Amino acid sequence: MDLLTAIEISARGLSAERTRVNVASMNIANAHVTKTIDGGPYRAKSVVFEAVPLEVEKRGESSNSQGIGRGKGFQQVLDQAIKKVEVVKVAKVVENPDPFKEVYDPTHPDADKNGMVRLPNVNVVEEMVDLMNAQRAYEAGVTAMNTAKQMAMKALEIGR
Amino acid sequence: MKGLFGKGFDLLDKVLAIRSKKNAVISANIANVDTPGYRAKELSFEKALNFYLKRSKKELPLRTTDPRHISNQPWEKIAQPGDLIEESKELGTPNNVDLDVEMARLAENNLQYQATLQVLIRRLEALKNAVTEGGRP
Numbered sequence: 148m149d150l151l152t153a154i155e156i157s158a159r160g161l162s163a164e165r166t167r168v169n170v171a172s173m174n175i176a177n178a179h180v181t182k183t184i185d186g187g188p189y190r191a192k193s194v195v196f197e198a199v200p201l202e203v204e205k206r207g208e209s210s211n212s213q214g215i216g217r218g219k220g221f222q223q224v225l226d227q228a229i230k231k232v233e234v235v236k237v238a239k240v241v242e243n244p245d246p247f248k249e250v251y252d253p254t255h256p257d258a259d260k261n262g263m264v265r266l267p268n269v270n271v272v273e274e275m276v277d278l279m280n281a282q283r284a285y286e287a288g289v290t291a292m293n294t295a296k297q298m299a300m301k302a303l304e305i306g307r
Numbered sequence: 308m309k310g311l312f313g314k315g316f317d318l319l320d321k322v323l324a325i326r327s328k329k330n331a332v333i334s335a336n337i338a339n340v341d342t343p344g345y346r347a348k349e350l351s352f353e354k355a356l357n358f359y360l361k362r363s364k365k366e367l368p369l370r371t372t373d374p375r376h377i378s379n380q381p382w383e384k385i386a387q388p389g390d391l392i393e394e395s396k397e398l399g400t401p402n403n404v405d406l407d408v409e410m411a412r413l414a415e416n417n418l419q420y421q422a423t424l425q426v427l428i429r430r431l432e433a434l435k436n437a438v439t440e441g442g443r444p
Contacts, residue, residue, distance in 0.1 A: 291333065297417065
């Protein structure tokens with residue numbers, strides 16, 4: 148059922164975008180954190196997406212009623228074609244290697260002997276832009292999913 | 308299919324199958340809107356349906372008992388996995404998915420699907436009408 152495949156593809160996209168929103172939110176929330184478990188200030192993180200082929204279960208090949216003599220059915224040809232479709236996946240979350248911001252604040256408990264405090268390398272403006280981008284992509288994904296749902300619902304009206 | 312359901316039903320069925328596949332391909336493009344290096348894909352409806360129509364013209368397919376046998380079904384040669392789906396070649400940053408184009412295609416495909424479905428429903432209704440002798444009790 149391909150409308151359900153479409154919904155699944157959209158769902159993967161939505162979950163990837165949600166990860167991006169989560170990471171951007173995490174960066175903003177930690178924009179002033181100077182102590183982490185690893186020691187040192189917080190490092191901004193970003194999400195890396197990758198496209199992976201969609202595993203379509205090989206339906207029809209084992210239960211092929213037409214057999215080899217009749218050649219491939221049209222549905223099977225379509226099923227093979229659709230194997231080229233790729234879905235989005237979160238490959239990894241990488242740390243931003245940029246240097247930390249340094250601010251002179253001798254009263255800060257984490258200040259070094261020169262009175263400099265190292266603050267996270269989070270650029271709040273960039274994070275906000277990323278957040279908005281992710282939101283728009285999420286909305287587009289929701290629209291795609293709704294369309295597939297609408298088509299499936301409409302198909303249920305056959306013979307009603 | 309002969310008898311009660313003519314060839315038209317078969318065709319409508321295939322059109323709906325292609326439309327729903329096309330929907331999946333467009334959804335994948337939209338899902339990958341932020342994936343670096345992704346190439347937008349397109350399933351050409353005309354091409355896919357053309358394969359089907361060319362094939363259905365051949366009434367008697369040659370019997371093949373081995374995949375290396377010659378087939379008289381022309382679309383089989385072309386129908387390698389993914390041949391129906393075209394990948395655009397141009398590069399973009401981070402990829403070449405144009406969200407507006409994809410959304411427009413999505414809407415268009417949806418409308419075409421619904422239109423085809425309406426035709427199918429009407430046909431079934433007409434058939435039902437005939438079977439029940441115009442709704443005579």
